[in-house]
Amino acid sequence: MKGLLIYKREDYEKNISYAKMLVDYGKEEGLEIQCVCFEDMQMGMDQAGLWVMVEEERVQAIAFVINRTRESILGKQFEQMGIRVFNSSEVTYIANHKGYTHQFASGLGMKALQTMMFYPRFMDTTSVPFDYPFVVKSPEGHGGNEVFKVENRLQFEELLGCCDKEEWLIQELCKHVGEDVRVFVIGNEIVGAIRRYSKVDFRANYCLGGQIESYTLKVEQEELVRNLLRHLKCDYVGVDFIIDEKGEFIFNELEDAVGSRSLYTLQKVDTAKLYILHIAKALQMS
Template identity: 35%
Template sequence: MTGYMIYEKNDAQKNKMYVEMHKEAFADFGVDIKLVLTDKIYKEHKMELGKPDFVINRSRDYIISKEYEKIGIRVFNSSEVTRIANNKGLTYKFLKGKVPFMPTEYEKLMLISGVNVNNNLISYPYVLKSCSGHGGSQVFMINSNDDEEIAIKKIENDKFVKQQCCTDLGKDVRVYIIGNKVVAAVLRTSEKSFKSNYSLGGNVSLYDLNETERKYVDTITQMLPMDFAAIDFIFNNGQAAFNEIEDAAGARMLYSISDIDIVKMQVEYMMKELKKSCIAKN
């Protein structure tokens, strides 16, 4: 059995160890994992997919997932997860009225869900985020019109969302999901920045979700079933508010503070899912 692990070239360089960990874990099941870069798939304005037994799409490109799904190949995550999770505007639209998040503006549309701030009007300071940014990139604190103009220039032609600031800046929780179930949650904090990402120097520790936070996670995974992803929450007046879904979430910080081998768990989950698919086909 052969699986493709798909990355963009730059991300593949950053995640060499992660790819090797998957190769080693799959080898225990006699499965060969091949690293495939997106520029090898997109050639001369057409796609060259190849025929693996399954695909792990870490490229954040839902079209690749969709094309594989069309020819009956199992993709982790599904194209729908990749499509929604990698566009913050679509994510907030999708979850509007289902879980609380800070008042948000996307394509001139105000999206309100649960957190009432200033009559749900966005005012300074607020956060401007590129819809496709990840890992804390292209997220800007806005205190004036000048700040907004500079931020929009920096994200170039990408769509963006404007979101009212939460009260508890520099603090969030990442919840790791495998097969719609919570594996672990990690609290990230920063005293230097309103962004608490581990890759940007944030402090991390294991976190116990309360009952309400677990209900939010359940609501999201019921609406958008996930093979493996992360759900991030920020805090407003001490209460969790949804922030984003990471389709291609990293696990460095989880390994740094725990003995949880999440790659091994992901591989065991995928093998069970592939076995189910084989039984269903036969």
């Protein structure tokens, strides 16, 4: 059974070993996986229907796609062609715009920090409904990138002036900063959780120098994740929660194309193996 594993080139260069693991584990399960870069692809439609090309050759006779690009339009193209995509285009769409993510989670009743979308073209910095300092995020950022803390209106205006973006997401600052929990999900099931914390940054991301330790979810915390999974079937994601000053979970982000170096370091959970086993099982059942 043939399939494609698709990365953005920059991400592929950072994750070559992980991509190779997916390909090798795929062989063990009878899956022939070709790894390709998004920048080498084209997609479109004509009178015969939808098409995708890799290096100017039309994609044919594939059964599945592992989409690690964070591009929902790519996943939707393959789905419309009748090809199974991991993660689905719906997951990719929701997870890769923080505004859409918070709309979805808040619609499920998940506790969140006060958050609003800010559009510099027609909104004034005096219209922010909460006090400084607060957090400013790019809706499409990931891995802790393009996340800023602004202490006052001048800093906010300087940020808007130097970063030309159509929209931002702004969020009140949690009273207890620099600590969160990432829950890893494969095949719509929880496979592990880690606590991330930092004493030098309000962001706790491992890739930004944060510290990590294993975390055991409480029953009510597991139920928060399972509630989300009942409404959104996820093949492989990370669900992030801020821990407030009372120790309660506050929903923060849904991470598509999630990295798992921290989980393997602490718990030796081989997410590549688990992901391929899930994919093989899902394809057999389809």
